[in-house]
Amino acid sequence: MFSSIAPSYDTLNRLLSFGVDRRWRRQAARAALRGGAERVLDVATGTGDLAMTLAELAPQAEVVGVDFAEPMLDRARAKARAHGAHIHFEVGDGTRLRFPDDSFDAVTIGYGLRNFDDIDAGLREFLRVLRPGGRLVVLEFPPPPGGLFGALYRFYFTRVLPAVGGLVSGRGSAYRYLPASVMAFPSPQALADLMRAVGFVDVGYHLQTMGVSAIHRGEKAA
Numbered sequence: 001m002f003s004s005i006a007p008s009y010d011t012l013n014r015l016l017s018f019g020v021d022r023r024w025r026r027q028a029a030r031a032a033l034r035g036g037a038e039r040v041l042d043v044a045t046g047t048g049d050l051a052m053t054l055a056e057l058a059p060q061a062e063v064v065g066v067d068f069a070e071p072m073l074d075r076a077r078a079k080a081r082a083h084g085a086h087i088h089f090e091v092g093d094g095t096r097l098r099f100p101d102d103s104f105d106a107v108t109i110g111y112g113l114r115n116f117d118d119i120d121a122g123l124r125e126f127l128r129v130l131r132p133g134g135r136l137v138v139l140e141f142p143p144p145p146g147g148l149f150g151a152l153y154r155f156y157f158t159r160v161l162p163a164v165g166g167l168v169s170g171r172g173s174a175y176r177y178l179p180a181s182v183m184a185f186p187s188p189q190a191l192a193d194l195m196r197a198v199g200f201v202d203v204g205y206h207l208q209t210m211g212v213s214a215i216h217r218g219e220k221a222a
């Protein structure tokens with residue numbers, strides 16, 4: 001599915017989020033880099049926007065991007081080349097990473113965890129490759145909030161977005177999958193509990209743009 005929407009993925013991100021997605025990723029990258037990081041892994045990197053933001057904010061850091069959809073990575077590589085960013089992109093499954101234990105100062109994943117068949121397996125794998133004291137940052141769309149804003153957002157998300165996304169990408173199913181996967185994703189509190197359950201410490205989260213997006217963070221015990 002992600003391979004098939006790769007050509008229009010970036011355009012639709014900007015369009016459907018009214019351009020706010022860049023700010024959400026920037027805030028996530030800052031959260032991951034807080035305290036300094038020399039080696040950073042961006043899992044489910046897609047077309048590389050979060051990896052490129054990390055590289056821009058920490059030019060001395062080694063940034064690695066992993067995704068299992070090669071056409072998304074082709075775009076990531078082209079964008080990194082065009083921006084002179086030195087990022088290593090490679091194919092890989094986020095639940096079975098090839099990296100040794102304790103090998104990254106920070107691990108990030110932007111709008112990727114929701115798509116994992118096994119969220120626990122992903123979180124355990126992120127914990128394994130983090131060095132003690134290293135930080136995980138998960139950027140994800142929580143299920144829509146309640147209230148009037150939530151009702152408006154729900155309408156936009158379940159009606160307008162799939163229609164526009166389907167029209168522009170030619171892949172209606174991918175943009176029907178997006179709201180369905182968000183509705184099925186754990187609430188921010190439940191995701192924080194999952195992170196603690198697999199062993200992360202200092203777990204917390206904050207909501208972005210009235211709860212449309214959320215940044216989760218957790219650390220591997222030092």
Ligand SMILES: C[S@@+](CC[C@H](N)C(=O)[O-])C[C@H]1O[C@@H](n2cnc3c(N)ncnc32)[C@H](O)[C@@H]1O
Nearest residue numbers: 002044045046067068069093094110111112115
């Ligand atoms: C919505 S995109 C997010 C891309 C990028 N992180 C961003 O912020 O735009 C989700 C990405 O997750 C990738 N993905 C989903 N499950 C994966 C897994 N188990 N291992 C690696 N990549 C995965 C997909 O191929 C897709 O590129």
